[in-house]
Amino acid sequence: MEPVSTYPALFDSHCHLNFPVFDQDREQVLASAAASGVTAICIPATKFSEWPSLITESAKLAKERPLNLVIALGLHPWFLSEHTHDHLIALDQLLQQQPPSVVAIGETGLDFFDRTISAQQKTIQIELFTGHVELACRHQLPLIIHSRKSHDDVLKVLRTFKPERGGIIHAFSGSEQQAQQYLNLGFKLGFGGGITYPRATKTRHLAAIMPMDSIVLETDAPDMPLNGFQGERNKPGRVKLVAECLAELRGESLMEVAESTSQNCRELFRL
Numbered sequence: 001m002e003p004v005s006t007y008p009a010l011f012d013s014h015c016h017l018n019f020p021v022f023d024q025d026r027e028q029v030l031a032s033a034a035a036s037g038v039t040a041i042c043i044p045a046t047k048f049s050e051w052p053s054l055i056t057e058s059a060k061l062a063k064e065r066p067l068n069l070v071i072a073l074g075l076h077p078w079f080l081s082e083h084t085h086d087h088l089i090a091l092d093q094l095l096q097q098q099p100p101s102v103v104a105i106g107e108t109g110l111d112f113f114d115r116t117i118s119a120q121q122k123t124i125q126i127e128l129f130t131g132h133v134e135l136a137c138r139h140q141l142p143l144i145i146h147s148r149k150s151h152d153d154v155l156k157v158l159r160t161f162k163p164e165r166g167g168i169i170h171a172f173s174g175s176e177q178q179a180q181q182y183l184n185l186g187f188k189l190g191f192g193g194g195i196t197y198p199r200a201t202k203t204r205h206l207a208a209i210m211p212m213d214s215i216v217l218e219t220d221a222p223d224m225p226l227n228g229f230q231g232e233r234n235k236p237g238r239v240k241l242v243a244e245c246l247a248e249l250r251g252e253s254l255m256e257v258a259e260s261t262s263q264n265c266r267e268l269f270r271l
């Protein structure tokens, strides 16, 4: 008989472990994540310059650790001025080589949080995001999507292209109706530190009622600190606290939440 595991195997579906803020102690951060039960981490890129080192470093780190490190390649809407159309062409070419640790396209998406953003800026964001969605269709990969104040525009693009392998709507905080539309398109919702704040009643409610097969966990480390850790650098090991919070909200055990959300990631990324 297989020994029954009493340890939650957690998957942090969104962690910027490659950011310089981890340069001093990346090894310890990974060791402490592993000690918290994290068995896999997905690192999404935010700009072109990150891609080469992500590909080589994740392969190196993965070899030395029991932790499974996988990556996504994309261009984050926050760094719009640094992206060019050539980067999308480069991404297309890179994906043709099928680098082994690349499991998704992202981080991409739309961010209209800043209300002073011009119509032209929005158009450029939409063009860039659409380019990522087209590549997801061409290369049969899931997407990791960042969306703030832009769900209806994101949904419009997704409905047009219907990327077959779906993806993750990272740090979801939209409405129940929007959540349902993403699910209908085969997407999963990423929940992170946001649900640990009691004031986030709408998102906590959604995290509690959405079907378990539509949810993945994330930290977005070093960003999005959990309640009680404001002002601190976030880290992947804290995905355990997100899992505990979700378990409490849903009235399920930590093991159940860890198992289902990790399984959802493995299925999505085909691991």
Ligand SMILES: [Zn+2]
Binding pocket: 014, 016, 044, 107, 220
């Ligand atoms: Zn991110």
